[in-house]
Amino acid sequence: MPTAMPSTAPGVRAHKLLPDKDDRPVRNSLECYQSPLLTESLTPVLLGLHPEGDFFIGQDNGIYWRRTDPPLKGCRSPDWYVVEGVPRLLDGEMRRSYVLWEELVSPLLVVEYLSDDGAEERDETPWEGKFWVYERTIQASYYAIYDPEKAMVDVYQRVGSRYRRAAANERSHYPIAELGIELGIWQGTYHGYDMPWLRAWDANGNLLLADAERTDRLAAKLRELGVDPETL
Numbered sequence: 001m002p003t004a005m006p007s008t009a010p011g012v013r014a015h016k017l018l019p020d021k022d023d024r025p026v027r028n029s030l031e032c033y034q035s036p037l038l039t040e041s042l043t044p045v046l047l048g049l050h051p052e053g054d055f056f057i058g059q060d061n062g063i064y065w066r067r068t069d070p071p072l073k074g075c076r077s078p079d080w081y082v083v084e085g086v087p088r089l090l091d092g093e094m095r096r097s098y099v100l101w102e103e104l105v106s107p108l109l110v111v112e113y114l115s116d117d118g119a120e121e122r123d124e125t126p127w128e129g130k131f132w133v134y135e136r137t138i139q140a141s142y143y144a145i146y147d148p149e150k151a152m153v154d155v156y157q158r159v160g161s162r163y164r165r166a167a168a169n170e171r172s173h174y175p176i177a178e179l180g181i182e183l184g185i186w187q188g189t190y191h192g193y194d195m196p197w198l199r200a201w202d203a204n205g206n207l208l209l210a211d212a213e214r215t216d217r218l219a220a221k222l223r224e225l226g227v228d229p230e231t232l
Contacts, residue, residue, distance in 0.1 A: 030113055030148060031059075031060060031079055031113060033190060033191050033193065034079075034080075034113060034146075034148075034197065034198060035059040035060070035079060035080045036059075036210070037190060037197060037198075037199070037210050038080050038111070038198065038200065039057050039059065039080070040210040040211045041199070041200055041208040041209060041210050042057075042082070042179070042181070042200055042208065043057070044208075045179055045180070045181060045200075045202075045208065046082070046084075046179070049084075049179065049180075050084065050085075053087070053088050054084070054085055054086060054087060054088075055082060055083065055084050055085070055086065055088065056082070056083045056086050056087070056088050056095065056098065057080070057081070057082050058078065058080070058081045058082075058083075058095075058098055059079070059080055060077050060078075060079055060080075061077060061078075061081075061095070061097060061098065062075045062076070062077045062097040062098065063075065063076050063077070063078065063081070063097070063098045063100060063107070063138055064097055064098070064099045064100060064101070065100045065101075065133065065137045065138050066101070066137065067101065075097070076130060076133050076134070076138065078107075078110045078111060078112055078134075079111055079112050079113045080110075080111040081107045081109060081110040081111065081140070082107060082108055082109050083098065083103070083105055083106070083107045083108060084105075084108050084178070085105050086103055086105050100138060106138060106139040106140055106141065107138065107140040107141070108140070108141050108142065108176075108178055108179070109140065109141065109142045109143075109144065109176060109179075110134050110138070110140040110142070110143050110144070111143075111144045111145075111146060111198070112130065112143075112144070112145050112146070113146050113148065113198075114145065114146065114147040114148070114149070118145065118147065121145045122145065131143070131163070134163075135156075135158065135161075135162060135163045136161070139158065140158065141157065141158050141178070142155060142156065142157055142158070142166075142176060143155070143156045143158075143163060144156075144174070144183060144198070146198040148195060148196055148197075148198075151185050151187070151196035152185060153174070153183060153184065153185060153198055155174035155183060168184075169182065171184065171201070171205055172184055172185075173201060173205075175203070180202065180203050181200045181201065181202060181203070181208065182200065182201045182202075182203065182205070183198065183199075183200055184198075184199060184201065185197070185198065185199070186198075186199035186207065190210070191212075
């Protein structure tokens with residue numbers, strides 16, 4: 001096991017001292033669109049639940065779960081994740097990473113996008129594998145593995161100390177009860193790409209829209225009323 005990393009100096013938050021990049025290239029250009037799609041569609045939901053803004057969304061942003069030397073051995077960077085009950089800013093600054101031993105609040109949902117065969121995302125090797133780390137140490141309540149090539153998502157829910165594969169509902173969606181939403185696959189065009197996207201719906205099965213989609217829908221309604229949105 002790696003040696004323990006020295007404690008940070010008093011009054012200095014660890015996220016400012018720990019590495020905030022690992023020099024590994026992003027392997028899937030899908031992230032440029034998929035992550036903002038989740039963030040934009042779920043931010044209104046989170047603001048409704050947390051009007052004071054006490055939530056944090058990370059996109060390929062490191063979660064430090066133990067002190068190690070080198071520090072990155074104790075870090076995992078999910079493609080997308082959300083933590084409830086923590087401030088979005090620390091001392092008025094954007095987070096460089098999420099330091100679990102300082103925050104003491106585990107993510108609600110962690111999402112990984114497959115680039116290869118899924119072995120890395122399902123690796124249960126103790127202290128190393130992503131599945132093991134998310135389940136046993138980071139302890140995210142839900143872990144979603146999204147495979148765009150197969151147009152599918154597997155969702156695991158933490159029950160007790162272990163993950164249990166969640167069952168889809170009648171809409172082939174996976175409820176995230178704490179947020180009142182469902183995750184699933186949506187085949188459609190977003191930013192010019194027609195493909196199976198990982199999307200969220202409300203509990204009634206209504207698709208949650210991204211910013212551009214909300215703008216387009218509003219513009220269409222205005223045109224139905226005889227109003228040119230360009231004049232507003």
